[in-house]
Amino acid sequence: xxxxxxxxxxAVEIGSFLPQAPDAVWRALTESDLLARWLMRPTxxxxxxxxxxxxxxxxRPAGEVACEVLVATPGEQLTLGWVDxxxxxxxxxxxDWSIRPHGRGTRLLLTQTGFDINDRRQxxxxxxxxxxxxVALSRLREVLDAQ
Numbered sequence: 001x002x003x004x005x006x007x008x009x010x011a012v013e014i015g016s017f018l019p020q021a022p023d024a025v026w027r028a029l030t031e032s033d034l035l036a037r038w039l040m041r042p043t044x045x046x047x048x049x050x051x052x053x054x055x056x057x058x059x060r061p062a063g064e065v066a067c068e069v070l071v072a073t074p075g076e077q078l079t080l081g082w083v084d085x086x087x088x089x090x091x092x093x094x095x096d097w098s099i100r101p102h103g104r105g106t107r108l109l110l111t112q113t114g115f116d117i118n119d120r121r122q123x124x125x126x127x128x129x130x131x132x133x134x135v136a137l138s139r140l141r142e143v144l145d146a147q
Contacts, residue, residue, distance in 0.1 A: 012112040012130045016137055019105040020144045026075045028144055029097055038139040040065070047072040057086065075099060082112070091115070091122060110137065 018025055028034045030047035044053035049072050057063035063086035071079035079096040093114035100107045110133055115126040 008113075010113070010115045010117045010126070012110070012115075012126060012133055014110045014130070014133055014137060016108045016110075016141075017102060017105055018108055018141065018144060020147070022075045022099045022101050022106045024144060024147060025099050025106045025108060026078075028140055028147075029078050029099075030072075034143055038143045039136050042067075047074070047078060057084075059086075070094065071096070091125070108137075 028038065032042050032045050035042055035045070040055040040057060042053050042055050045051065045067075046053075047069060049069050051069040053067050053069075055065040055067060057065060063084065066083045066085055068081040069078070070081055071077050077096065077098050079094060082093045082095045083090045091114060093112055096109075096111045096113075098109040098111070100109075112129055112133070116122040117126060
């Protein structure tokens with residue numbers, strides 16, 4: 001797993017090589033039971049453009065992330081509009097997973113955009129999200145390895 005904040009300091013960009021085929025990675029991104037094992041439990045999710053759904057955030061107190069599927073190209077790209085409903089002033093982000101075949105496996109690039117790094121809170125949130133995504137992607141790797 002690599003990250004390079006120099007690519008775009010206002011975005012979280014994390015690339016990872018996974019030894020599984022792109023279709024296995026796609027299933028882990030789009031099948032609710034698998035998604036719940038490495039990220040959060042979705043309610044109302046379907047990998048179909050225009051679908052609105054909620055992720056349950058397993059915190060105390062519990063929270064919710066409201067999402068909309070913006071792009072869903074099977075085996076290639078999943079893009080979500082993303083709003084953390086716990087925030088006093090919810091920011092709107094875009095979370096994108098790009099899937100590319102690479103040798104016998106898959107190159108996965110996660111990009112989260114929409115941060116205003118001139119705003120101190122948003123910059124702190126961006127850094128916290130980067131750390132959180134690294135943990136989530138480690139769990140994704142574990143879920144894929146168990147398949």
